[in-house]
Amino acid sequence: MNLGLGLNATGLLSLGSISGPARLIRPSDIGVLFDASNRARLFSNPVDTLPVTTPGQSVAFVPDLGPLGMHATQATHSARPTWEVDEQGRGYLAFDGIDDGLQTPTLAWGTGQATLVVAIRKDSDAARGIVLVGKGSQVFVIEAPHGVGVASLAVGHQGANVLRRDAVVSGQPAPVSCVIAGTCDLAGSVVTMRLNGVPQTSNTAATDGGVFLNSPLILGRRGAGSLAFTGRIHQIFAVNRLLPTAEIEQVERWMRSKSGAF
């Protein structure tokens, strides 16, 4: 086990273990790992002093288990997801599809590449829902669903030409639990999507390159607060490079074991 030493949101020195997919975030990388399965890591206030103790409590602080400590927080009470437990005792964050969302500090992404993996349960197809997105014009995104009343999932990216390019998988009506993995490569104009460990689709429409802008990561809604996701978020992993397939599979297997998503 590697030990990670970092500063928490209150500026206090904390010692935590770096394990699982966090190991794939190398010292030269920018990336995050969130895991809602363990309530001991979650807090009901944004300065990590009030631990979440029971299902149904709102969550204001989700620690980044990666080496950078880019913790996700929510200062506004009504916009906090709640921590819940499924029938198998697995913890998750429940997003209400109205206003819930969490946000990290700004990540200096620095590249036009991203590998994104999330374990979720989509509970509604009524409106577009954002699982993960940055702020600004050059971003990556995971949506569930991808459109209004559409039983779809999508990984998208937007490069220098500011046109969204999406890899979309249809035929996934809510409720559906899954692990979505996507790769975004602005220079190569390729966005790909895997579902439950199986390659699904890609989009190779031109992005005109560029890099993803320095931005916070928003979990559960768009930056401005709209397009709120309805459902469960179990785990989120993101890194600013294209992981080899074997490493993506490693993250997928870890999320599968943690979430039971497939």
Add this chain to the structure above:
Amino acid sequence: MRITLACPEGLIEDANALLSVLGDGPADASTFGAAAWQDARGLSYALASWRDAGDFAARAGAALTAPAWPCDMAAALRAQEALTFGGAARAQAIVGVEGLAPQAAIQHLGVTLIETSQD
């Protein structure tokens, strides 16, 4: 208990003042964001939904005490006057729904998300 509130666009500032008074901190003055929902008549609303200890209605109906952070108490009092529970979203009222799951509350309020552009 889950609380869901529908606030007409014109009352968002007042409603945010009320939630700031009743809330945990100054960030609760941002409870209501954009008016992204509309009713059948096309009136726009901002929605907020959260779980509380079951005492929100009582606290919202009691005498307001100024919080430790800056807050427009006159606006909060106007919002308190406009707050009501039950029924569909409507103009000139901040309508609350208690005890319903988020999607059921949205249905009860009779609002739908306003379509937005792709990005």
